[in-house]
Amino acid sequence: MGLRGSKKANDAPARKPRVTPSSAKRAIGVAKLVTPVVAPLALQAAAATRDRWDRLRAQRLGIDVDRLPEFTGKGAALHVRVSGLATSVGELRARHPEESAYAETTERRLTDLAGAVRAAEQMPAGRRRDAHRSVSTELDTLERDLLTRLGLPAS
Numbered sequence: 001m002g003l004r005g006s007k008k009a010n011d012a013p014a015r016k017p018r019v020t021p022s023s024a025k026r027a028i029g030v031a032k033l034v035t036p037v038v039a040p041l042a043l044q045a046a047a048a049t050r051d052r053w054d055r056l057r058a059q060r061l062g063i064d065v066d067r068l069p070e071f072t073g074k075g076a077a078l079h080v081r082v083s084g085l086a087t088s089v090g091e092l093r094a095r096h097p098e099e100s101a102y103a104e105t106t107e108r109r110l111t112d113l114a115g116a117v118r119a120a121e122q123m124p125a126g127r128r129r130d131a132h133r134s135v136s137t138e139l140d141t142l143e144r145d146l147l148t149r150l151g152l153p154a155s
Contacts, residue, residue, distance in 0.1 A: 075117035078132060081139050082114045088146055090097060
């Protein structure tokens with residue numbers, strides 16, 4: 001047998017402590033000098049990052065950044081679609097009074113769909129995805145119908 005495993009714990013040289021009173025005082029002194037310079041820069045960087053993130057989310061949803069707080073959660077994109085469709089139905093009602101019956105039933109349906117999206121927020125992931133898929137399919141149908149009533153080709 002070799003000498004490799006024969007060293008004992010007592011034979012190891014004594015280690016110096018990592019933090020000594022003088023190194024702690026030095027670190028505190030450096031922190032006192034650096035913190036007033038670094039803290040505002042860090043806050044500014046965090047604010048800029050948050051602003052960039054909010055702009056990206058708003059762009060993905062297709063809304064203004066100012067309206068972002070209205071649409072939160074896993075169903076935010078569906079809420080945006082419901083809101084946009086409700087606005088379009090209101091415009092249809094204003095332009096074509098003969099379509100008021102359609103507008104009334106569609107607005108009721110949109111209210112129900114918005115409620116379904118809100119309820120889905122509390123569901124387990126699998127059920128929530130199924131509910132969102134169902135709401136999305138229904139919104140696709142309502143959008144095609146609205147485009148047809150507005151005289152636009154629905155693709």
